[in-house]
Amino acid sequence: MKKLNNLYIFSIIAFLASCSNTRFLPEGELLYTGAKVKVEGDSLSKSEKKDLKTQLNELPRPKPNSSILGLKPKLYFYNLAGEPKKEKGFRHWLRNTVGEAPVLFSQVDRQYNQDVLQNYVENSGYFNAETKSDSTRRNKKASVVYTVKPKKQYSIRNVTFPDDSTQLAKDIRESTRRSRLRPKQGYSLEAIKEERIRIDSRLKEKGYYYFNADYLLIQADTTVAPHQVDLVVKIKNETPALAKKQFRIKDIVVYPNYTIQNDSIRIASDSKVQYKDFTIIDPENLFKPQIFDRTLYFKKNDLYNRTDHNLSLNRLVSMGTFKFVKNEFKVADTTGNYLNAYYYLTPMPKKSIRMELLAKTNSANYTGTELNINWSNRNTFKGAELLTISAFGGMEVQVSGQNNGFNVYGVGTEASLVWPRIIAPFKFESASGFVPRTKATIGYEFQQRSKLYSLQTFKGSFGYLWKENERKEHQLTLSEITYTSPQNVTQLYQDQIAINPTLERIIEKQLIFGPTYSYTYTNTMQRRRKSTFYYKGSVDFSGNITGLLTGADVKNDKQVEIFSVPFSQFVKIENEFRHYLKLGKESQLASRFIVGAGFAYGNSEEMPFIKQFFIGGTNSIRAFRARSIGPGTYDNTLNAGVFLPDESGDVKLEFNTEYRAQIYKFLKGAVFIDAGNIWLMNDNPNKPGSKFSKDFMNELAVGTGVGLRFDFSFLVLRTDFAFPIRKPYLPDGQRWVLDDINFGSGSWRKENLIFNLAIGYPF
Template sequence: MKKVLYYIILVLIISSCSTVKHVPENEYLLDKVDIHNTARNIPKERFAPYMKQNPNIQIFGMFKFHLWLYNLAGKDTTKGFNKWLQRIGEEPVLYDDFLSGQTMSQLELFMHNKGYYHADVDTVVKYRKKKAKVKYVIEAGKQFVLEHVGYRAEDTTIQRLVEEDLENSILKEGGPFDVSMHDAERERITKYLRDRGYFSFSKEFIYFKADSTLGGNRVVDSVLIKNASAEVAKNRDSSFVHPIYRIHNVYFRTNFDPHRALNEKESYYDQYDTLKYGDFQFMYIDKLKVKPEVLVNSTYITPGQLFQANLVDKTKNLLSSLRLYRFINIRFEEVQGATSTVDGSRLLNCFIQLVPAKFQSYSIDVEGLNSSGNLGAGGNLEYQHKNLFKGAEEFTFNIRGSMQNQLNRQSEQFNTTEFGVESRIIFPKFWMPFQIKKFRQRFNPKTSLSVAYNYQKRPDYTRTIANGKISYLWNSSKRVSHQVTPLGVNFVLIPTVDNDFLQDIEGTFLGYSYQDHLITNTSYSFVYNQQEVEKRKDFLYVNWNLEEAGNFLNLWSSSISKKNPEGYNEILGIRYAQYVQSDIDLRYHHYLNKINSMAYRFYLGVGYPYGNYDVLPFEKRYFSGGANSIRAWPVRGIGPGSYDSQDADYYNQTGDIKLEFNIEYRFKLFWILESALFLDVGNIYTIRKDISPEGGLFEFNNFTSKLAVGTGLGLRFDFKYFIFRLDSGMKLRNPVEEKGHRWIPTNRKYTWDDFAMNFAIGYPF
């Protein structure tokens, strides 16, 4: 271990000394850039976009790894290897006095825009050993503040609307005089008006006048909204007020072909047949492949309503969720010479043009598998129909088989064979005896029906699981989704159990887990997700689940039959489980810069068995260890608590409580290669004293003393479509050891058993 640390330190020293290898004479490597700003209300991160030069990127906050790669290349750049090193590395950033001057100008302009009109920016450069350290010193002075904000529109109707929404104004009296707030206020007013019928209104009609002659760094700000131009008003009156628009007709072009529409023009539209459904018009060629009611329930735009710009994106998103169309375009055309009988407003026709995707597909995959670090191979046949009954019903049928290679405690290999079949259909609505108006538009509801069968064979047992469930899914906002499963049924049968294995677990907390049982459960799931696809920005992810099982079944069974001689009830000759269970998964991703990020995860799960079944069913119990958990231990190789299961042939530790905290520092290396330094903390525990193994019980006064701690280094290969991960974990604290000796580095030498290698697909969290 010491040798490894010495080697790392030596590499860092050598690399730091070689950073100026390719720096020419009379030039300097830009080693560090710092900002000293006297305006404490502006964080340093806000200045980053205005820096014209930044030092070479670093990992671990100190090591210029990519520059080091570049410097490994020899002088002969015609050689392929040298060219490759320079391509994957980063060229040294040389200090440029001209770019430094530009940075000063940009920083000064930024400070002025933030209301610091007396700000002064200076540069201090220190040269040492062909390196330059630059400090930008910003003397901000006092910030100008808004003494008064006034709004005046030439159009009296717009004046009234703007005044009604002043409480949402971004410009606040007593607040800073900030140019960026002007831009935001312009956007806010424009959005507000376009959501109230002003289809042709744009932010160019809004401008500002500021008076700073009051003195004392005070500003009187005026927001002015001009009337419409003659072109927009179309000379209908001399005042050129901004016109208001209502929706006249809504047309669905259901199998729209943009290429034919572009080439054939009007002759293409003449081929459409038309169907009227309620207040909507459906245009199609050949036949209508989707029921009109599905599309009507998937639009927020309806005839007769005022034009609202925000409904366009909401309609696109709702139609996209049907997964029937690969392109959706919504456009508006003014109806010439016509006005609304309601208020005389102008009229718009809305055209929703839908380019269909393929409704049916199938795939045959042969793939490498990973389940908590255990690798194997499998095959998968899947058939999907996205419009089974012409109502956007998504039907999926899947057959899957796999074999995984695992290791027991004696490092002997064994195989786990699995076969499964699953069928599922998702309806784009709730199955309810009554309808709620606009329910789909508000919540994008779905009903899912699924049935599945799974067969698993291991050397110690064979298990089959047959299940079915009905679930309701909906979104209460852009980031929040819900799922309620009012009924789920699981039949778990264990036809064969190895006699030696059965004897080992008989009378232990695992003994009840390998019995035939029935589960009828009700569950709820809540997900909050800030992540945006293909955007590198900080996000929070929360997943909370709550589940109960067996209570209704117990009431029914108790009323029609008595308990058997062993003291529990059965349905169809099978014992049913009773429990309540809840878990929460919190994740936060923080992006430091373009190559460095931090990822945090906290997980807590608790299940309490009672009544008709003494333990949580095996498939509901928690386990720890493996590629997505505490990576210094094998899967199912930790706990519960400080319990030592060395006598067992297979890793099979499970518990009623799971507590984990993970942190990863992730950084990009070169090509498709990424790396991570991680720390994992956690364990599992039992909750009932009467069936808990020694040291496995959760107790508030000492559960932290039973936490396992591991660390390690990982490599990730980003192939865009998937990420292959290799994590090497090392134990730091082992709860199985005696008290006072659980921290390994300070108590004993490391052995091979203290390390674990994990192969996986995808990030751990």
């Protein structure tokens, strides 16, 4: 059967390869197959030629039809659809959305491309280069070869900056330490443009509000020495007088209830509040003036700078209270060296209610629905506080599988209040464009597992969130309290506890309280970088101070209780690292590594079940059902009884890597491999093989698969087909199951092939 499958795939590839797209070309036309750039001559080293060739190959236009493994599927579907009779329907969609029109050789302007290549090498300092082209035709296809013969690159000998006695010239000279132009480096027009922008940005930090890069001129003198150039930075004579002045801030005026009506400002001017350095015009008294003192960086007599300008706007936007934020600076009437700053803010509706109806599924074969109702007040106490009250209810059922009939129902409510500042007995200063926040939350959830038990969970927390910048984020929860209480435990579940005693931990009363902290760093927003990464580290404490005060840290036969419930003591640490490597314009290699450990001590023999680690599922190891792996080499199907319980552990190790590439405009494909497992810190006689040991690498579960990602602008819908290639619960030496793979076998597919449907990328 495997040979037949391979023969079938080979036949499809051979068929597509044999389908010549050239027979659909108009009479006398040739299919353009692309351009190649050669760099010749003895003036450049091998590495210089290689780098220059890579850059030049990106320039010729048009680009040929896209291809995969030498095939042109988009062009094939374009020809397959033919000319549609109307501008809608399947044929129109197949031809114009899935397909791609042929790129014809007649569309290629060789002289234009030669000029582009010539300009590029000249602008890179390879003056007096020669560029020519030649075409190659074979059957009904044609390509072009461009040959570039550059001379030795010119290098910078000297760079001279304005040397007059004006303050503007002095400030330009003081910024030369970070200049993009350095002696001995190759001449580059791009570097000259970057230098003008750099100087302009530096001057913006020193009060030159009206200056811009176009007022700078950088002259090049190539006659000073063979293959060398002198650069002279000048301020253009036609530069306006205002652009040469440094400005300070005079009046700061805020309109927190601005509308685009022409007379809105005139009407609002009847009511003014002076608070410190700010003039607040808010006739309806919607906002307390203090929020603008905390949000706006400028103060009276401050030297204008672009950093404070942008940070103030970013903070106003990130508050989430204003729909539109507009800023304007005007020269003050009293003197030409002062600016008045105006902020026009249009608030969002103060109160809103939102209802969401969700459908969901997971790899444990559970499907269900959830209804969420959220009510929000964005300015609760006139200080831009956000109060949110939500209620939710939902259910999950398993259509087929061992847990069929053990449905899950849940209802709950939560209230949260977010202040746009740090509420603490100490002063917190943040030089970030993001508003620091204090958040308090309280919630309740009731969960009913049919035929088994129900759980009541009460939660409360108080903590802080702040960002140093767009890359670094902190979250500190001073107090997080969770109380869980079981109800309605059925005899069926009690019977299962007799078979698998570890199930009793799930329905134990639990009291967890303590601080948590997490730190996140990411540079994934820098899209031009070839390699980006994301890191999140978190630590979770429970009962530490209480353990010292009550003596629970000292081991004894009896647990210390609070309100008749033993409180948990543990430390949990988790680290997640993601790396994204660009392989092409529309392809990348994404990888993730997770390592975590939890340590119970004092008043606790084991980690609380809800604080342990789980593995497997749509966002984990996709070849195994959710929470079905481990711990260690333990096989949970042996003592599962009438249903499959969730497996948990104290230690977690997981690795995922995924190759992502675009297939069509909104359709992307992926090939992935996942590996990992969880373990317990201590021996558990009911779960043999579950303890973490030095042989942990031999106990990893491994799965692989392929998937499609439907990347729409508003969501990413993900489908994955995955199957295991290593099962840790099998005997040592038999865990790799590559030889057992048989897609033609119905029994193998039923046991091993997992379909995952999810929203968003797995990581």
